[in-house]
Amino acid sequence: MSWTDxxxxxxxxxxxxxxxxxxxxxxxxxxxxxAVIGKAHRLGLKSRPSPVKAAEKKKAAPKPKPAPKPVAKxxxxxxxxxxxxxxxxxxxxxxxxxxxxxxxQPLPDKRPDLPKIVSVGPGGFxxxxxxxxxxxxxxxxxxxxxxAKPSPxxxxxxxxLDLSDKVCRWPMGHPGEPDFHFCGEAVNPGFPYCVEHCGRxxxxxxxxxxxxxxxxxxxxxxxxx
DNA sequence: CCCTGATTCGC
DNA sequence: GCGAATCAGG
Numbered sequence: 001m002s003w004t005d006x007x008x009x010x011x012x013x014x015x016x017x018x019x020x021x022x023x024x025x026x027x028x029x030x031x032x033x034x035a036v037i038g039k040a041h042r043l044g045l046k047s048r049p050s051p052v053k054a055a056e057k058k059k060a061a062p063k064p065k066p067a068p069k070p071v072a073k074x075x076x077x078x079x080x081x082x083x084x085x086x087x088x089x090x091x092x093x094x095x096x097x098x099x100x101x102x103x104x105q106p107l108p109d110k111r112p113d114l115p116k117i118v119s120v121g122p123g124g125f126x127x128x129x130x131x132x133x134x135x136x137x138x139x140x141x142x143x144x145x146x147x148a149k150p151s152p153x154x155x156x157x158x159x160x161l162d163l164s165d166k167v168c169r170w171p172m173g174h175p176g177e178p179d180f181h182f183c184g185e186a187v188n189p190g191f192p193y194c195v196e197h198c199g200r201x202x203x204x205x206x207x208x209x210x211x212x213x214x215x216x217x218x219x220x221x222x223x224x225x
Numbered sequence: 226c227c228c229t230g231a232t233t234c235g236c
Numbered sequence: 237g238c239g240a241a242t243c244a245g246g
Contacts, residue, residue, distance in 0.1 A: 003237085021230065035239050037230060042237070047230085 001030035003039060011036060015045050168194035 001007075007028055014024045015036075025036045040046070168183035169192045185194035 020228090022228085032239070033230090034241080038232090038239055039237090041231080 001028075008039070008043065011039060012043065012045065015040050165192075168192070170194070 003011075010028060011024055014027065015021075019027075021033045021036045021040070025031050025033045028036070031039075166187055168185040168187050170183040171181075183194055185196070187193060188195040
């Protein structure tokens with residue numbers, strides 16, 4: 001297996017999305033977890049909450065004066081850009097007598113700060129049937145759209161990075177090919193594909209013997225692994 | 226043990 | 237450049 005643009009794109013996307021190297025490797029197929037990590041490093045991607053590095057201790061890193069302010073600011077005192085300190089504690093909390101002490105709920109400080117789940121199907125499209133497709137997907141990753149537009153050739157094509165739940169995810173061409181992209185048409189509401197490709201994806205089962213020529217599967221068939 | 230990512234090093 | 241082997245923390 002070689003690192004094609006598409007595979008690298010997927011690697012980057014998933015890596016930055018928080019997927020583990022194992023997940024990425026499994027998704028890409030044909031590569032090991034180590035290969036993914038190695039590639040990620042070579043690409044300049046790095047770190048992220050790594051269990052091993054998390055235990056990094058601070059040693060002799062004296063940085064008491066973080067005041068490298070090269071910009072000589074004139075008489076324009078900044079109006080406190082970063083206030084918002086935690087409400088510490090209001091000195092004295094007037095306890096209402098010795099009774100009627102309504103025990104404030106401990107409130108288990110739950111923070112929905114879950115890691116983004118990046119679930120990319122084989123080839124980068126999300127599979128779902130007409131019947132079962134609803135809640136799980138919406139959490140559209142608040143991915144930040146970056147100026148990543150490397151390939152001018154496919155500038156007007158729908159790339160893996162352009163997929164959303166509003167555009168047709170039908171793959172055009174094959175992953176690995178330089179012009180591989182996705183349909184990108186407006187989806188048939190409720191489906192991951194546009195009307196035309198829904199017709200391709202969801203075909204009524206015909207009686208035996210009356211089969212039509214093989215409907216082209218995405219990518220030309222399931223991946224062999 | 227399992228998992229994780231980091232690093233090394235022969236290819 | 238690649239990735240298995242190895243290392244090291246959780």
